[in-house]
Amino acid sequence: MNIVVVGGGAIGSVVTYVLSSRGCKVTLIDKDFPGKATSASAGGLWPVGEAIGLGCGVIFHASQKSGSIDISVADSSGPQPLPRIFMDFLVESNRYFPKLTEELEHHSGIHIETETGTGLLYVIYDENERRYTQSLLDWLDSSDTDVEEWSPAQVNEREPLLTRDQLGGIYFPGDNQVNPMLLVDACIRASTKLGAEYVPNTEVTGITMAGDLVTGVDTDRGHFQCDVLVNAAGAWSAKLAQMMGINIPVFPVRGQILCTEALRNQTLNCNLSTSDCYILQKAHGEILIGSTTEINGFDVEVPLENLIGLAAGAKRAIPALEYATVKRSWSGLRPGTPDEFPILGPMDARPNYFNATGGFRTGIVAAPLSAEIVAAHILGEPQPFDSEPFLADRFKNIEVNIPTS
Amino acid sequence: MTDDLLIIGGGPAGMSAAIEAATHGLVCTIVDESAALGGQIYRPLAVKPNGQTPAATVVRGDELRDQVQQLSQLINIRSESVVWGISKGNKFAVGKEGEGTEILEPKLTLLAPGAYEFVPPFPGWTLPGVMTPGAAQILSKTMNISPGKRVLIAGTGPLLIVIASQLVSNGVEVAGVIEASRQPDWLRLAIRGYRSWGLLREGARCLNTLRKAGVPVHYGRVVTRAEGKDFVQRVYHAPVNADWYPDFSGEQIESVDTLCIGYGLQPRNYLAQLAGCEMQYVDARNSWLPVRDRDLWTSQPGILAAGDGAGVAGAMTAESEGQLAGLVAANKLGKIDESAFDRLRAPIDAKLSRLAPFQKAIADICRIRPGLSSLVDDDTIVCRCEEVTWGEVNAAIDHGGTTFRSLKVMTRLGMGMCQARFCWPAMSRMVASKKNCPVADVGPARPQAPIRPVPLGLIASIPKVPETCE
Numbered sequence: 001m002n003i004v005v006v007g008g009g010a011i012g013s014v015v016t017y018v019l020s021s022r023g024c025k026v027t028l029i030d031k032d033f034p035g036k037a038t039s040a041s042a043g044g045l046w047p048v049g050e051a052i053g054l055g056c057g058v059i060f061h062a063s064q065k066s067g068s069i070d071i072s073v074a075d076s077s078g079p080q081p082l083p084r085i086f087m088d089f090l091v092e093s094n095r096y097f098p099k100l101t102e103e104l105e106h107h108s109g110i111h112i113e114t115e116t117g118t119g120l121l122y123v124i125y126d127e128n129e130r131r132y133t134q135s136l137l138d139w140l141d142s143s144d145t146d147v148e149e150w151s152p153a154q155v156n157e158r159e160p161l162l163t164r165d166q167l168g169g170i171y172f173p174g175d176n177q178v179n180p181m182l183l184v185d186a187c188i189r190a191s192t193k194l195g196a197e198y199v200p201n202t203e204v205t206g207i208t209m210a211g212d213l214v215t216g217v218d219t220d221r222g223h224f225q226c227d228v229l230v231n232a233a234g235a236w237s238a239k240l241a242q243m244m245g246i247n248i249p250v251f252p253v254r255g256q257i258l259c260t261e262a263l264r265n266q267t268l269n270c271n272l273s274t275s276d277c278y279i280l281q282k283a284h285g286e287i288l289i290g291s292t293t294e295i296n297g298f299d300v301e302v303p304l305e306n307l308i309g310l311a312a313g314a315k316r317a318i319p320a321l322e323y324a325t326v327k328r329s330w331s332g333l334r335p336g337t338p339d340e341f342p343i344l345g346p347m348d349a350r351p352n353y354f355n356a357t358g359g360f361r362t363g364i365v366a367a368p369l370s371a372e373i374v375a376a377h378i379l380g381e382p383q384p385f386d387s388e389p390f391l392a393d394r395f396k397n398i399e400v401n402i403p404t405s
Numbered sequence: 406m407t408d409d410l411l412i413i414g415g416g417p418a419g420m421s422a423a424i425e426a427a428t429h430g431l432v433c434t435i436v437d438e439s440a441a442l443g444g445q446i447y448r449p450l451a452v453k454p455n456g457q458t459p460a461a462t463v464v465r466g467d468e469l470r471d472q473v474q475q476l477s478q479l480i481n482i483r484s485e486s487v488v489w490g491i492s493k494g495n496k497f498a499v500g501k502e503g504e505g506t507e508i509l510e511p512k513l514t515l516l517a518p519g520a521y522e523f524v525p526p527f528p529g530w531t532l533p534g535v536m537t538p539g540a541a542q543i544l545s546k547t548m549n550i551s552p553g554k555r556v557l558i559a560g561t562g563p564l565l566i567v568i569a570s571q572l573v574s575n576g577v578e579v580a581g582v583i584e585a586s587r588q589p590d591w592l593r594l595a596i597r598g599y600r601s602w603g604l605l606r607e608g609a610r611c612l613n614t615l616r617k618a619g620v621p622v623h624y625g626r627v628v629t630r631a632e633g634k635d636f637v638q639r640v641y642h643a644p645v646n647a648d649w650y651p652d653f654s655g656e657q658i659e660s661v662d663t664l665c666i667g668y669g670l671q672p673r674n675y676l677a678q679l680a681g682c683e684m685q686y687v688d689a690r691n692s693w694l695p696v697r698d699r700d701l702w703t704s705q706p707g708i709l710a711a712g713d714g715a716g717v718a719g720a721m722t723a724e725s726e727g728q729l730a731g732l733v734a735a736n737k738l739g740k741i742d743e744s745a746f747d748r749l750r751a752p753i754d755a756k757l758s759r760l761a762p763f764q765k766a767i768a769d770i771c772r773i774r775p776g777l778s779s780l781v782d783d784d785t786i787v788c789r790c791e792e793v794t795w796g797e798v799n800a801a802i803d804h805g806g807t808t809f810r811s812l813k814v815m816t817r818l819g820m821g822m823c824q825a826r827f828c829w830p831a832m833s834r835m836v837a838s839k840k841n842c843p844v845a846d847v848g849p850a851r852p853q854a855p856i857r858p859v860p861l862g863l864i865a866s867i868p869k870v871p872e873t874c875e
Contacts, residue, residue, distance in 0.1 A: 032810075181814045189804070200805060260861065261822060284817075302854055304490045304498045304508055311865035322862030327822055329490075329854050 003378065004029060004217050004226035006204055006240055009038045010180060010364050011356045012232030013187035014100075014371040020194040021103070022375065027197045027224055028188065029204060029217065031236075038180045038364070040255040040332030042280060042288040043113075044271055045097065045365040046120045046175035047090030048145060052081040052136045054122040054170065055273055056255075056293055056361040081139055082340055085389060090362055092385060093369030097178065100368055104183075107190035113179035113283040120175035121150070121159065121270040123317060124167045129275060133170050146174040159269055161318050177271055177280055180364050199224075204233075207244045214244060214353050228378055230354045235298070235333035237343075237357035246349055248392050249400040250358050252333035255291035256302050258310050261325040262286050268318070276313025279321075287324065289314045292331075293361070300331045336360045338400050344370050344390040345377045354378055355392050408434045408481075410734045411497060411511035413488050413676060416444020417720045418517035418712025418727035420469040425731025427479035429740040434481045434509065435473075436488050436499055438857075442470055444519050445539060446720045448547055460546075460571070461607065462720070469724075489864070490854030491680045494705045500859055505866025513707050513737060515730045516677055516695070517723075520670035520713035523691065523773070524560075525831035526787045526795070527780035529631030534663050538568045541665045551577045553663025557640050559583035559628045561771040562669040563608060566622065570611035573618045580661050581621045583642050585649055585668070585777075588624035590770045597766065604721075604763065627651055629780055631664055640664050649776030669771050670717045671830050675852035677715070680705050686845035689765075690716055691773045692830065693849040700733045701726060709733060718764040722757065729753045778835045787835075788828045790821020798832065802839055809833070809850045822858050825850035 001024060005016050008030030016028045046055045081087075101114040124130050140147060148171040155169045156162055192198050199221070206218040207229070214229040233240040235252035262285030271280040281287045292306045307329050314321050335357050337343060343358035356374045359366055373387045410426050412419045415437030423433045435442065441449050447466030450459065473480055483499060489506070490498040497514065500506040522537040524530065534553060538560065541552040551572075557580045558569045569582050595605055615622060625644055629651050632639045640659045643651040669691065677695035678684060683704035684693045695703045695710045703710050711730045712723035729750060736746040781787065783796030793816045798806075801815040809829055812818045818832065819825030825832075829850040837844040855864065 185814055198805070200811075258861075258864075261858065301492060302490070304492045304496055304854070307490065307854060308498075308506060308864055308866070311861050315861060315865040322860065322865065324861050325822070325858045326855055326861050326864055327824055327858045 001025065001227045002027070002225060003228045003230065004224050005230040005232055005356075006217065007232035007234055007237070007357075008032070008184065008188065008198075008200065009232065009234045010041065010184055010367045011234070011359055011370055012230070013184045013191070014367040015230055015232055015356050015374055016191045016196055017104070017187040017194075018371040018375045019378070020191040020196040022379065024379075025195065026191065027199060027226070028191065029199045029202050029219060029224065031203045032201065038184050038332070039330055040257075040291070040334045041180040041364050042257055042278065042290050043178045043180040043183075043282070043364055044120070044175070044278065044280060045094055045114075045177055046172065046271070047094045047362075047365055048087060048140075048147060049120040049122060049172045049175045049273065050362050050365070051087035051090050052140060054133070054136070055120070055278060056291060081136060083389075085386070086341060089369060089385060090365050091174070093366050094174065096368030096372075101178075104186040104190050107193050108186040110182055110186035110189065112182045112186050115176045115178070115283070118176050119270050120172040121155065121272050122170045122172075123155065123162065123272060123274045124169055125165070125275065126167065130167050137170070147172055159272070161267065161320050162272070163317055163319055171270070175271065177282075178364065179282060183364065183367075204240060204243070207240075209244060212350055214350060228352050228354065230356050230374065230378070232356040234335045234357060234359075237335060237355070241355075244350060244353065246347060246353075248343055248355060248357070249338050249395055249402055250335045250343065251295065251337075251402050252298050253336040253360065254294040254296050254300065254331055254333055256306050256310065256329060256331040257288050257290040258307060258314070258326055259328045259330075260287040260289075260321070261327055263324060272317060274313060274317050276316060277310050279314055279317060287314075287321070295336070298333065300333060302329050302331045334360050334363065338395075338402070342366060342370055342390050343392045344373050344387055345392070347392045348396075408432055408509060408511040409513065409738055410434075410731070411436070411509055411514045412517060413497075413515065414444065414517035414519055414712070414714065415439070415442035415482070415484075416517060416519045416712060416723065417447055417469070418519075418714075418723040418730070419444070419515070420447075420473055421724045421727030422515050422517065422711060422731040422734070423480045424469070424472045424476060425728045426734050427476040427731075429732070429735035430479070431731075431735055431738060431740060432479055432481075434483060434511070436483045436486050438485065438487055440484055442466075442473060442482065442484070448543070450547055465720075487855075487857055487859060488676065489856055489859050491676065494680055495707060498854070498864075500863040502860060502863055505862070506864060513709065513734045515727075515734070516680070516703070516708060516710040516714060517712045517727060517730075518673040518676055518714040520672050520717050521826070522667040523669050523671045523830055524667055524827075525773075525777050525780070525834070526785050526828075527628060527630055528782055528785050529633070529637065530666070531786050531789055532631055532633055532637045533635065534633070534637035535631055536663070536665055537667045538564055538665045539667065541663070542568050542571065545572055545575050545577065549575070551575065552665065553661070554578060555580050555661045556663040556665060557581055557583065557628075557659050557661045558665045559640075559642065560667040560669070561585040562667070563604075563767060564667070566608065566611045566615065568665065569620060570614035573614055573620060579615070579618070579620045580659050581623060582615070583626050583628055584622060584624050585627045585645060585774075586624065586770045591624070594763075594766050594770060597762075627777065627780075628664065628666055629653065629656060637662065637664050645774075645776055647774075649774035650779060651776065668773060668777065670713060672714045672717055674714065674849070675826070675856045677703060677708075677710055678849065678852050679854065679856060680708055682708060682710070684849065686843075686849075687716065688844065689768050689772055691834075692717075701730050702733070717768070718760070722760050722764055725753050725756050725760070729757070773834070775834070775838055778831070778838045781835070787832055788816075788818045788821065788825075790823050790827075791817040791819075793818045795835075798835075799839070802836060807836060807840060808848050812836070819850060824852065824858075
C-alpha cells in the first residue's frame with residue numbers, strides 16, 4: 001500500500017513517522033524546503049491551559065474584542081472553554097510525548113527538547129480576569145485536573161522576574177513544552193531511516209482520480225501514485241481538498257512570534273501566558289513571545305503594530321525583558337476550523353482519502369494522538385480515542401461560516 | 406509632519422540625496438545609526454589631527470555635513486536611530502534606545518544603508534587579533550588606537566592598500582599586504598582608468614607610502630589559515646591560481662599579532678528584502694541586489710535605492726546616485742518639471758557613466774572566486790554566533806538542507822545575534838560549490854524585523870501616531 005502524505009508540518013511529519021514505524025510505505029510531499037513548516041508554533045504543550053482558553057485562546061479573544069478582557073462566562077462574551085472531550089483528547093495526546101521523544105532520539109539522533117516540570121502559569125492582572133478565571137476553574141472541576149491557584153506571592157516566588165503588579169495566577173503543572181522544529185525534523189529523519197521517502201520543495205498541482213478514489217498526486221516534480229492520500233497541508237489543506245472536489249472548512253490563522261537573544265537558562269521557570277501574550281524560554285535560552293492570532297488570509301507579513309504589542313505585553317509581564325535583545329520575529333499560518341476542533345480521519349465522499357488537519361493552536365500537543373487516530377483509520381485498527389467528533393463529516397448539512405478579516 | 410522623503414543611511418548617498426531633495430524643497434528625514442553623518446567612509450574624526458592634512462574622505466565628509474547643516478530647515482536628522490522594521494512597503498519603524506519607536510509613513514523612501522565587509526571563513530579566523538580592515542580603520546583613524554603591534558593586511562580590493570597606508574602613517578608596523586587578485590590586472594586598470602585618475606592618484610599615493618615604509622604587497626596570494634595560542638601569532642598564505650585555489654606547497658608564514666582581512670564589501674540588502682523589493686543575484690558583485698530602473702526605483706512603489714547598499718561601487722558613485730535619487734524624488738513629488746529634471750540629471754548621468762567602467766573593472770578584478778570556499782576544514786567554525794562548524798553544515802547539506810532556512814533549523818546556522826548577515830554570504834557560496842549549482846539557486850538569507858538586534862524596550866514603546874499632512 002502506497003501512502004502519500006501531503007504537508008511536512010507537525011501533523012504530517014508525525015503521521016509519516018507513525019505509519020513508517022508500522023511498516024507502511026509512505027511518501028511525504030512538502031511544498032517547502034525542510035524547516036519552513038510549523039513556523040506559527042512556539043512549541044507549547046498545554047493540554048489543559050489551551051483547552052480552557054488560557055493559552056493562545058485568551059490572546060485571540062482579547063484581540064477580537066480589542067482591549068483588555070472584560071468578560072465573564074455568564075454573558076458568554078469571553079473565550080469559552082472547549083467541550084470537555086477536547087481537553088481529554090489533548091491530555092491523552094500529551095502523554096505520548098515522553099515515549100515519542102525517546103523513540104525519535106533513538107531513530108534520528110535528535111532530542112526534541114521535551115521538557116517536564118516547567119508548567120504553564122497564567123498571570124491574572126485585574127479583577128475582571130480573576131472573575132473570569134474563577135469561572136473557568138469552577139467549570140474545570142479541579143478535583144480531577146492538574147491545576148493550582150497561586151497567590152501573588154507564590155507567583156513571584158516561583159517566577160522572580162514576573163511583575164509585582166498582578167493578582168496571582170493559575171498554574172497547570174502538566175503543561176510543558178517541546179521544540180516544534182526539532183519535532184518535525186526528527187520525525188522526518190526517523191521516517192526516512194524507516195524507509196519513508198521525503199520529497200521537499202515540491203508543490204502539488206493536481207490530484208488524479210478514478211471515480212471517488214484518489215489514484216495519485218501531480219506535482220511540479222512529477223506524478224506520485226498512491227493507494228491512500230493523507231491531507232496534512234495545514235492552513236492550505238482546504239485548497240488541497242478542493243483539488244479532489246471536496247470542501248473542508250479550514251482557514252489560515254496568522255500568528256507572529258518575537259524571539260530574543262539566548263538568555264541564561266531558567267531566566268524563566270514556567271511557560272507564561274497573559275491576556276497579552278505568551279512567553280516561554282526554549283532549551284537554547286531564547287525567549288519566544290507570541291502570538292497574535294489573526295484571520296487575514298494567507299498574508300504572512302509581520303505588521304509592526306503587532307510586534308510592538310507583543311513586546312509591550314512581554315515587558316508588562318516581565319519588566320526586566322525591556323533590556324533583552326530581540327533578534328528576530330516571524331509569522332506563520334495555523335490551520336483554523338470553525339469549532340476549533342481538528343479534522344481527522346476519513347470522509348464518506350472519498351474512500352481512500354484521510355484528513356489530518358485543523359490543528360489550529362493545539363496542533364503540536366495534539367499531533368501524536370491525531371496521528372494515531374489517522375493511522376488507525378487508514379489501517380482499520382481500533383480507534384485509540386473516541387474520534388467521532390473530529391470527522392470532517394460533522395460539517396455536513398450545516399452551514400459553515402468561515403471567518404474573514 | 407509627513408516626510409516627503411525618508412532617507413535610511415547617512416553616508417555619501419544619503420547625504421547627497423538629502424541635499425539635492427531639500428534644495429528642491431522636499432522635507433527629508435535622515436535616519437542613521439551613528440552619532441554623526443558620514444557613514445563608514447566619510448566618518449568624521451574623533452580627534453582633530455595636529456598639523457596634519459586631513460584625509461580627502463574627511464574633508465569631503467565635512468563639506469557634505471556642512472551642506473546638510475545649511476538645509477537644516479528641511480532636513481531632519483535622526484542620529485543613533487535604526488529602522489528596525491518595514492510593513493506594507495511604506496510604514497517604517499524607527500527606534501532609538503531610550504526613546505522607543507515611532508512609525509513613519511513618508512511619501513517616498515530612499516534606501517541608502519551602505520555596505521559591510523565580506524570575510525569568508527578559514528581555519529583560525531575566529532582567533533582574537535583577526536579583524537576586518539574596516540575595524541582596524543575605525544580604531545586607527547577615529548579613535549587613534551593601534552589595532553596591533555605588527556599587522557598583516559589581507560583579502561582583496563582597493564581598500565587594502567588605502568588602509569595599510571593609513572596605518573603606516575599612524576606609525577603602525579605593517580608586515581605586508583596580501584592581495585588575492587593579480588598585479589597585471591591592476592596595472593591594466595591603471596592604463597584603462599585614466600578618466601578616473603583622481604582615484605588612481607590616491608592609489609598611487611598609498612602604494613608610494615607603503616614602498617617608502619618598506620611594506621611588501623604580495624599579489625595572487627590568499628591567507629590560508631591563522632594560528633596562535635589565545636590570540637593570532639602566525640598567519641599562513643599561499644599563491645592561488647586563476648580561480649583562487651591555493652597551492653599549499655608555496656605556503657609562507659608571517660609572524661604577526663594582528664590580521665586584518667576582508668574580501669571587499671557586501672551590500673546591506675536586508676531593508677530592500679524586508680520592503681519586498683525584487684532582488685537579483687549579481688555574481689560580479691557577489692551579492693543579492695535590489696532590481697532598479699534607470700531612475701533608481703526599486704520594484705516597490707515609492708522606494709528608491711542608492712549607493713553601496715544597492716551595488717557596491719564606491720563613495721563617488723554613491724554620491725552621484727544619492728544626488729540622482731534626490732532629484733528623482735523632487736520630480737516625482739512635482740517640485741521640478743520634466744524639462745528641468747532632464748536638464749539637471751544630465752550631468753549626474755554623465756558622471757555615473759564616467760565612473761561605471763572603472764568601478765566595473767575593479768569589481769571584476771576583485772570578483773570572489775570559488776577557491777576561496779575551499780579553505781575550511783570540518784572543524785572550522787562557519788557561524789560565529791552559534792559556533793556551528795563546517796562539518797555540521799556539510800552533514801546537513803547531505804541531508805537535503807540547501808537553503809538558509811533548512812540549514813538553520815538543522816544546525817542553528819545564522820540563528821544568533823547577526824541573523825546570518827555575517828555567515829550567509831560565504832555559506833551560500835559554499836553550499837553552491839558543494840551542490841555544484843549557481844549561488845543564486847541557494848538563495849539569500851531571509852531577513853525579518855528587527856533587521857538589527859535591538860532591546861525589547863525599544864520595540865515595546867507605544868508608537869506615536871504620525872500626524873497627517875492635510
